[in-house]
Amino acid sequence: MEPEAGPVLYQKLRVWEPSLESEEEEEEISEQLIPDASGPHDSSGNKPGRLPGAWAQLVAALLLLTVSFSLAVRQLCRSGASPGALGAGAPPASGHSHRRGVYHHSAIISPAAECSRLGRELFVAGGNIVDAGVGAALCLAVVHPHTTGLGATYWGLFHNSSSGNSTALTSGPARTLAPGLGLPSALPALHMLHTHFGRLPWPHLLVGPISLAQKGFLVDTSLASALAAQDTKGLCPLLCHANGTPLGPRTRVTNTKLAAVLHKASLAPTPELSGDALLSLLAEDLGLEGPSVRPRPTLEPALQLSVPQGILFTTPSPSAGPELLELLEASLQSPGPSPAPCPALPQAAVALGSSVLATVDSGGSVLLLTSSLNSSFGSGHLSPSTGVLLSNLVAESAAGAWACPLIFRGISDDTEVDVLGLVASGTPAAARVTTHALLSHLARPQTPDLQGPTESPRACGQGTLLQVAAHSEHAHVSGVPSGCCPFQGV
Numbered sequence: 100m101e102p103e104a105g106p107v108l109y110q111k112l113r114v115w116e117p118s119l120e121s122e123e124e125e126e127e128i129s130e131q132l133i134p135d136a137s138g139p140h141d142s143s144g145n146k147p148g149r150l151p152g153a154w155a156q157l158v159a160a161l162l163l164l165t166v167s168f169s170l171a172v173r174q175l176c177r178s179g180a181s182p183g184a185l186g187a188g189a190p191p192a193s194g195h196s197h198r199r200g201v202y203h204h205s206a207i208i209s210p211a212a213e214c215s216r217l218g219r220e221l222f223v224a225g226g227n228i229v230d231a232g233v234g235a236a237l238c239l240a241v242v243h244p245h246t247t248g249l250g251a252t253y254w255g256l257f258h259n260s261s262s263g264n265s266t267a268l269t270s271g272p273a274r275t276l277a278p279g280l281g282l283p284s285a286l287p288a289l290h291m292l293h294t295h296f297g298r299l300p301w302p303h304l305l306v307g308p309i310s311l312a313q314k315g316f317l318v319d320t321s322l323a324s325a326l327a328a329q330d331t332k333g334l335c336p337l338l339c340h341a342n343g344t345p346l347g348p349r350t351r352v353t354n355t356k357l358a359a360v361l362h363k364a365s366l367a368p369t370p371e372l373s374g375d376a377l378l379s380l381l382a383e384d385l386g387l388e389g390p391s392v393r394p395r396p397t398l399e400p401a402l403q404l405s406v407p408q409g410i411l412f413t414t415p416s417p418s419a420g421p422e423l424l425e426l427l428e429a430s431l432q433s434p435g436p437s438p439a440p441c442p443a444l445p446q447a448a449v450a451l452g453s454s455v456l457a458t459v460d461s462g463g464s465v466l467l468l469t470s471s472l473n474s475s476f477g478s479g480h481l482s483p484s485t486g487v488l489l490s491n492l493v494a495e496s497a498a499g500a501w502a503c504p505l506i507f508r509g510i511s512d513d514t515e516v517d518v519l520g521l522v523a524s525g526t527p528a529a530a531r532v533t534t535h536a537l538l539s540h541l542a543r544p545q546t547p548d549l550q551g552p553t554e555s556p557r558a559c560g561q562g563t564l565l566q567v568a569a570h571s572e573h574a575h576v577s578g579v580p581s582g583c584c585p586f587q588g589v
Contacts, residue, residue, distance in 0.1 A: 200575060200576045200577050200586055200588075201573050201574070201575050202461070202573065202574045202575075202576075202588030202589060203461060203572075203573060203574075203589070204222070204460060204461055204574065204588070204589045205222050205227075205228060205231070205458065205459065205460040205461065205574050205588055205589055206458070206459055206460075206567065206574040206575070206576045206586060206587065206588030206589075207219060207222070207228075207231050207232070207235060207456070207457070207458045207576070207586060207587060207588065208456065208457050208458075208565050208567065208576040208577070208578055208584050208585070208586035209235050209238075209239060209455075209456035209457075209584060209585070209586075210239065210243060210246070210321060210454060210455070210456070210563070210583070210584050211238065211239055211242050211243055211319060211321075211585070212319075212585040213238060213242055213311065213316060214235040214238035214239050214242065214456070215235065215584075215585045215586055215587045216585075216587055217234055217235055217238045217307040217308075218231035218232065218234055218235040218238075218456075218458065218587065219231070219587035219588065219589060220307070221234045221299065221303075221304065222588075222589050223589060224299060224303070225298065225299065226297070226298055226299040226303075226304075227296075227297065227298045227460070227464070228458035228459060228460050228464050228465070228466045229257065229292060229293060229296040229297045229298070229458075229466055230293070230297045230298055230299045230303075230304060231458050232255075232456060232457075232458040232466040232468055233289045233292060233293045233297065233304055234304040234305075234307060234308070235456050235458075236253075236285075236289055236456060236468050236470070237289065237304065237305060237307075237308040237361070238307060238308045238311065239454055239456065239470075240285060240308065240357075241308050241311045241312045241316065241354065241357060241361075242311060242316045242319070242322070243321065243322060243454060244322070244337075244338070244476065244488050245321070245322055245325035245326070245329070245472075245475050245476050246321075246325075246453055246454040246470075246471075246472065246475070246524075247285075247453070247454035247470040247471070247472065248285070248472065248477075248487055248488050249283055249285045249286055249357070249360065249377055249485075249487045250281070250283040250285070250472060250477060250487050250488050250489040250490050251283070251284075251285050251454075251470040251471055251472050251477075251490055252270045252273065252281065252284055252285075252470060252471055252473075252490060252492050253268060253270050253284065253285055253288040253289065253396070253468065253469070253470045254267070254268060254269060254270065254414050254418050254468075254469050254470070254502040254504065255267070255268030255288075255292060255414075255466065255467060255468045255469070255504070256268070256401060256412060256413065256414055256465075256466070256467045256504040256505075256506055256520075256522075257292070257296060257464075257465070257466045257467075258412060258463070258464060258465045258466075258506045258508070258518060258520070259296070259464055260460075260462045260463035260464040260518070260569070261462075261464070264400070265400070265401035265403065265412035265506060266295075266296075266398050266399070266400065266401060267398070267399055267400070267401040267402070267413075267414040267415055267420075268288060268291070268292050268396065268397075268398055268414075268468075269396060269397050269398075269399065269414065269415065269418070270284040270288050270394060270396050271284070271394060271395040271396055271397060272417065273417075273492050273493055274392050274394070274493075275392075275493045276378075276381065276385070276392075276489065277385050277387065279478060279491060279493065280385075280478055280480060280489045280490070280491065280493070281473070281477075281478075281489060281490035281491060281492040281493050282392060282393075282394055283374075283377060283378070283381070283394065283487070283489065283490070284374070284394035284396055285470065286364050286370075286373040286374050286376065286377055287370040287371060287373055287374035287394050287396050288370075288394070288396035290364075290367070290369075290370035290373040290374075291370040291396050291398060292398070294369075294370060295398060301365065302365040302366070305361050305362070305364065305365040306365075308361055309358050309361045309362055309365070312353070312354045312355070312357045312358035312361060312486070313353065313355060313358040314353065315351040315352055315353040316351070316352055317348075317349050317350065317351055317352075318346050318347065318348055318349065318350045318351075318352060319348065320348055323345075323346070323347055323348040323350075325475050325476070326338055326345035326346060326347075327345055327347075328475070329345065329475060329476055329479075330479070331343060331344070331345050332479070333479040333480055333481055334476065334479065334481055334488075337352065337354060337481055337486060338352065354486040355486070356482075356483070356484060356485050356486035357485060357486035357487060358486075360376055360377055360380065360485050360486070360487065363376040364376040364377070370396070371393070374393060374394055375393075377485060377487065378393065380482070380484045380485045381482055381484070381485060381487070381489075383484060384482045384483060384484045384485070399415065401413060401414065401415075401506075402414065402415050402420050402421065402424060404424045404427065404428055406427070406428065406431040406432065407431065407432070408431060408507075408509060408510070408541060409507055409508050409509040409510045410507070410508045410510065411424060411427055411505065411506070411507055412505070412506040412507075412508070413503055413504060413505050413506070414502060414503065414504060418500075418502040418503055419500050419501070419502060419503035419529055419530045420502075420503050420504075422503070422530045423503040423505060423529075423530040423533055423534065426530055426531065426534040427534055427537065430534065430538055431538075431541075453469060453470065453471040453472075453501050453524040454469070454470050454471070454524060455467070455468065455469045455470075455504075455522045455523070455524040455563065455565050456468050456565070457520055457522055457565045457566075457567045457576065458567070459518075459520060459567035459568065459569055459574045459575070459576065460569065460574055461569055461572050461573050461574045462569065462572075463508075463517050463518040463569040464569075465506055465518055465520040465567055465569070467504035467505075467506070467520050467521075467522040467565075467567075468504075468522075469501070469502050469504055469522055469524060471490070471492060471501055471502070472488065472490040472491070472492065473490050473491045473492035474491060476488055477489055477490040477491050477492075478490060478491040500529075501524070501529055502529070503523075503529050503530045503533055504520070504521070504522040505520070505521045505522070505533050505537065506518065506519070506520050506521075507519040507520075507521075507537060517568075517569050517570050517571075518568060518569045518570075519537075519540065519566065519567075519568045520565075520566065520567045520568065521533050521536050521537060521564065521565070521566050522564075522565050523536075523562055523563065523564045523565075524562050524563050529562075532562070532564065533564075536564055536566070563578060563579070563580070563583050563584060564578065564579050565577075565578045565584060566578070574588060576588065
């Protein structure tokens with residue numbers, strides 16, 4: 100018969116670290132300084148037995164607490180923390196901090212603060228960069244009717260870091276809905292992009308835009324400036340006061356007709372049906388029996404060009420992507436490319452109505468979206484049944500001269516970023532502006548953080564340039580002119 104087993108005793112093991120040896124010695128010294136309440140002496144020099152036992156125990160406890168706190172503070176300092184940095188505002192565990200526009204997980208930049216905020220909310224809800232980008236694009240369709248909208252034409256470029264593939268979103272050839280009015284393709288194009296690469300349910304992406312259209316949004320500086328420069332005929336009553344004057348900054352606008360279209364589109368199970376949610380109402384407004392043509396957006400492999408510094412990706416014809424690659428190939432094939440002075444750019448006959456946004460995550464996935472109504476407020480024709488401004492981008496127009504989003508993926512350790520995305524708007528020569536921006540990036544000294552362009556975009560024409568990057572497992576976003584475009588991230 101086996102003897103009865105006694106209790107198993109475990110000895111507490113201490114993790115040995117060389118840096119703790121001096122700490123152990125300090126503990127031993129500290130313990131020698133703690134008075135023994137039962138001994139013949141006390142720390143005050145009183146004669147034996149004069150200090151009551153309770154007081155001696157209290158003094159010993161206080162001294163033990165002081166020594167323990169001191170040792171705890173020393174250990175926190177060694178681990179990169181501090182006693183005052185343990186709350187919600189504490190820096191990362193690594194102890195480093197970032198400048199504005201650098202995030203650990205993902206980020207979005209767009210022309211409207213409300214839409215960048217909505218994109219961040221979609222990140223927080225578990226969405227990826229496609230969810231955030233598509234949601235922000237639909238938001239811009241509500242709050243920036245002068246540059247984009249459901250009547251706009253879309254181009255996009257998506258780089259998937261997991262597969263290494265880059266995909267172009269195209270709206271197909273420009274088509275006419277009615278004389279002088281372009282065929283809208285925003286809803287089926289964005290829905291198609293989300294269907295293939297999004298993560299959240301499609302209706303989730305439209306909750307924010309529907310709410311903004313239904314409950315109202317405030318006119319921002321960009322929209323107010325465009326209204327002040329525009330003949331408001333055709334824009335009333337949506338964007339005018341009762342006396343016909345254009346709305347000013349901070350005026351609240353509601354667009355319940357647009358909210359209804361977005362709600363109907365949110366219930367559509369396919370991209371085609373999303374587009375029909377708008378087209379059927381537009382046909383009634385225009386007195387058409389039905390749209391004779393429908394938009395045909397596509398997803399296809401991006402154009403790419405291998406250069407000594409990496410691989411370039413952009414959108415195919417009829418966008419300005421092929422022109423962009425020709426310009427870059429000529430510049431980047433030579434060693435040590437340096438940017439030439441900004442080219443003299445032609446002035447647009449009318450204000451170019453286009454919009455851009457960009458999203459990026461720290462793993463290197465990038466989404467660039469650019470859209471256009473062809474001119475500010477497009478055709479100026481506000482559909483009464485839908486609250487949508489139609490574009491004047493028709494078959495005779497330059498269907499994509501304004502569209503050439505660019506993604507650069509470096510292949511050597513010498514490149515400044517692992518993945519860089521550039522997208523320009525508001526200029527009739529986006530290809531040349533983008534070329535100059537990329538050459539500026541490659542020519543500057545290598546630094547750990549993504550910096551902004553060395554020149555104002557005014558030197559390379561009017562408009563906006565957005566840039567996003569993934570580098571050292573961080574997401575970077577910035578825009579020029581400085582402060583042009585709000586960004587948010589997680």
